[in-house]
Amino acid sequence: MDTMASLQGLIGGVLIGLSAVWLMATLGRIAGISGILSGLLWERPAGDTAWRLAFLVGLISGPSLVMLAGGGAGNVVAEPGAVIGAPVGGVTTMLVAGLLVGLGTGIGSGCTSGHGVCGMARLSPRSLAATVTFVAVAMATVYVVRHFPGGTP
Amino acid sequence: MKTLPGYVAGLLFGLGLAIGGMTDPTRVIGFLDVAGDWDPTLIFVLGGAVMTTFIGYRLVWKRGVPWLAPRFALPTRRDLDARLLGGAALFGVGWGLSGYCPGPAVASLAGPSLPLVAMLVAMAAGWWLARRV
Numbered sequence: 493m494d495t496m497a498s499l500q501g502l503i504g505g506v507l508i509g510l511s512a513v514w515l516m517a518t519l520g521r522i523a524g525i526s527g528i529l530s531g532l533l534w535e536r537p538a539g540d541t542a543w544r545l546a547f548l549v550g551l552i553s554g555p556s557l558v559m560l561a562g563g564g565a566g567n568v569v570a571e572p573g574a575v576i577g578a579p580v581g582g583v584t585t586m587l588v589a590g591l592l593v594g595l596g597t598g599i600g601s602g603c604t605s606g607h608g609v610c611g612m613a614r615l616s617p618r619s620l621a622a623t624v625t626f627v628a629v630a631m632a633t634v635y636v637v638r639h640f641p642g643g644t645p
Numbered sequence: 646m647k648t649l650p651g652y653v654a655g656l657l658f659g660l661g662l663a664i665g666g667m668t669d670p671t672r673v674i675g676f677l678d679v680a681g682d683w684d685p686t687l688i689f690v691l692g693g694a695v696m697t698t699f700i701g702y703r704l705v706w707k708r709g710v711p712w713l714a715p716r717f718a719l720p721t722r723r724d725l726d727a728r729l730l731g732g733a734a735l736f737g738v739g740w741g742l743s744g745y746c747p748g749p750a751v752a753s754l755a756g757p758s759l760p761l762v763a764m765l766v767a768m769a770a771g772w773w774l775a776r777r778v
Contacts (some may be wrong), residue, residue: 494686497666501686504665505693511657512694513701518650520687520711520718523658525748530772543651546750550652552657555668555755567666569675569688576756579764580744586764590750592739593764594771597747599778600732601720604746605658607733608691614719621725622733627677629737634677634692637742 500567512610519543524606525551526597596626648712659752665690668753670744677741732775 512523519530531537532544541571555575558565565574571577579586597603600622602611607626666672666686675684709719740746745753745764755763 494684496665497672497684497686498689499739501665501689502693503696504661504663504667505690506697507657507661507664507689508694509661509697510699511654511661513705514657515654516652516702516711517705518654518711518713519647520714520716522719523654525658525746525751526772529747529751530769530775532650533769534773534776543647546648546651547655547658547752550657551653551659551662551748551752552655552754554656554661555663555752557656557661558660558663559755561712563750565664566668567664567672567699568669569666569684570669575663575668576753577671579758579760580670580674581742581760583760583763586743586760587767589739589743589745590764590767591771591774592735593743593747593750594739594768594773595740595775595778596732596734596736596771596777598732598772599728600736601729603736603748604691604740605748609694611700611720612695613702616720618720618725618729622729625733626737626740629734630677630741631679633738634674635680635766638678639680 497567497569500565504567508605508609509613512605512613515547522606522610524602524610526594526603527601527606530594530598600626650713657754658748661690661694662752663747663755665693667749668747668755673744673746673749674741677744 515523566575568574568577607619607622676687
């Protein structure tokens with residue numbers, strides 16, 4: 493096990509938790525990325541759009557600042573210290589995956605942040621069930637892609 | 646008034662994803678690949694996030710109301726239904742194929758690539774479609 497990678501994971505996790513607590517303390521909202529951004533794109537409720545746009549800008553500026561700081565605080569497998577890892581597939585794979593992620597998190601009312609972090613912290617039975625389901629299905633998907641005969645190793 | 650706290654929340658989230666290694670799909674798939682060379686990093690990210698949020702939420706809820714909104718907006722449903730579990734399963738397939746869930750996918754725009762942009766466009770289309778099925 494890579495101790496440094498795990499430690500960075502823990503620090504990153506605490507920062508994500510602080511983000512969720514901050515958003516609840518100030519705006520009273522769940523820090524669910526799919527809900528915040530799909531609402532920003534396709535709903536734009538009055539008085540509820542500017543903070544979502546600001547959240548989106550902040551979300552992209554986080555990794556940008558780590559890159560600009562240049563201290564090698566990223567945690568990429570192939571290049572220690574780098575911040576953004578390369579996609580694992582081409583455009584076709586990503587189009588299929590993106591559609592499934594959007595459709596699934598839209599229908600299922602949340603993703604890794606809304607269900608996995610905030611919902612689990614609220615001890616919500618729906619979020620626990622959703623999290624177990626998407627983690628198990630994602631593991632099964634990776635198994636099929638990587639380990640079935642004919643899959644890419 | 647709500648804009649600055651929204652930005653701070655996004656910034657903290659983006660910093661956490663970057664430092665935790667979640668903006669590297671290889672790390673995420675390394676966690677999901679339980680039959681391969683397993684990478685536990687995601688467990689530390691999720692564990693740190695859930696523990697911090699668990700404690701922090703309870704401190705915040707004790708105040709009764711948020712600072713800049715009239716009330717806490719919390720989901721109240723507790724039942725399991727086909728949309729929740731079916732949606733989570735579809736999401737799981739997409740997550741396993743790409744190693745991107747929505748947060749890391751968007752945050753990775755800090756270092757854009759063509760496959761990433763394709764992922765985000767399709768994800769936005771998926772959100773649109775989900776509002777119509």
